[in-house]
Amino acid sequence: MTKLFFSEYEEAEPSAPLVIFGAGGLGREVLLLLQQINATHPTWEVRGFYDDQAPATPTVAGLPYLGTSADLNATTEPLAVAVAVGSPVGRASVVRRLTAPQLSFPVLVHPHVALGPHQRIDLGEGSIVQQGCILTCDIILGRFVLLNLGCTVGHDAVLGDFASLMPHANVGGAAQLGPGTYLGTNATVIHGVHIGENTILGAGAVAVRNLPANITAVGVPARAISSK
Template sequence: MNTEKKKIAIVGAGGLGREVLMLLHQINAATPKWDIVGFYDDAAPAHPQICGYPYLGQVDELNNIDHQLYVAIAIGNCQAKTDVADRLLNPLLCFPVLVHPSVICKPEQGNKFGEGTIICQNCVLTTNVTLGRHVLLNLACTVGHDAIIGDFCSLMPQVAVSGCVRIGTGVYGGTNSTILQNCKVGAFTIIGAGAVVNKDLPDYCTAVGVPARIIKQTA
């Protein structure tokens, strides 16, 4: 059996980057898998070490890597995450799916996850859930049956997605927000913390409140 750990770097040296570092440690505690090499970020941190791991340079420097390297994009802002992923063109870079050992979810239930997806502690995904590329489910999110969550979405802690929901590309779900059964949320829409979405939302809007109402439309 091959027990060699795979080298992985974290893109994003802020708070979410440190949380992803914690996630990797927790995965390793259950099944030793990752050799964490350090952090990349366009903004150099105040100190060259982040939680004991080195700052290795700006994001574009990853395109010069001459060996296989796994990369976790730890960026919550959906547009920024999209832009960073578009810049990483090196074919030697791989984007693993990272799932905390506590997550309740089974592939045999028809669940599908795109590359680079990160699923944090205590999330629950039921059946026939589809997550796109580079989706973040932060702590204790729940996703119901037949939900589809598009590429580059970021759902913050305790977001509840009901069954048959359709979420477009780059949607940001604020902490403790809820999207009710059968609702559709357009691309790059922002849902405020604690909001309850009970009807469809268009692309590029911001919606807050209970029930959620649109307070800003940017396209």
């Protein structure tokens, strides 16, 4: 797992060029996050959006639609990319397609989220942490993890690559989420519980015991309703 410690990404090159892959609602929210970062410390020159499905209009939130993943791979200059795709499967698919060596995937953290060296938090490349999130200490987030608005992550938790937490999801201390895990809005994983790879925990569900890989679980307590 590739991880970046906070002190390694705290200072980015001023006005570095960046594009957003994903021209939908999450893409506009990530644009807002970038604007909030820039308002505190000018960091990114956001040039526009890429998406393999063209939006209905030539601009998104006032910025141009620039093309597909193939067009992005063809860029000839170093370029940072924020992958704004909510689905773990979809986000992993996009990352697999973006293969050009000049592309990089910075960690993006809202400026009001407390993250300092004393918290001992490792964040993998491409991870996005939105406004209102609380992370305590000794936490590992894998590559391209998404923490949407107002999520909490407790001590010693481990979130695998491409895990996605929707708004106000909660992960207890020492919990572990496998790669590709998806937690719906207000879902909760209590202390020490393990969630298997690619498992979906539905909105408002509470996982009070370990859940296997490749299932969808809902309810309180969470129970499997389907498997992949």
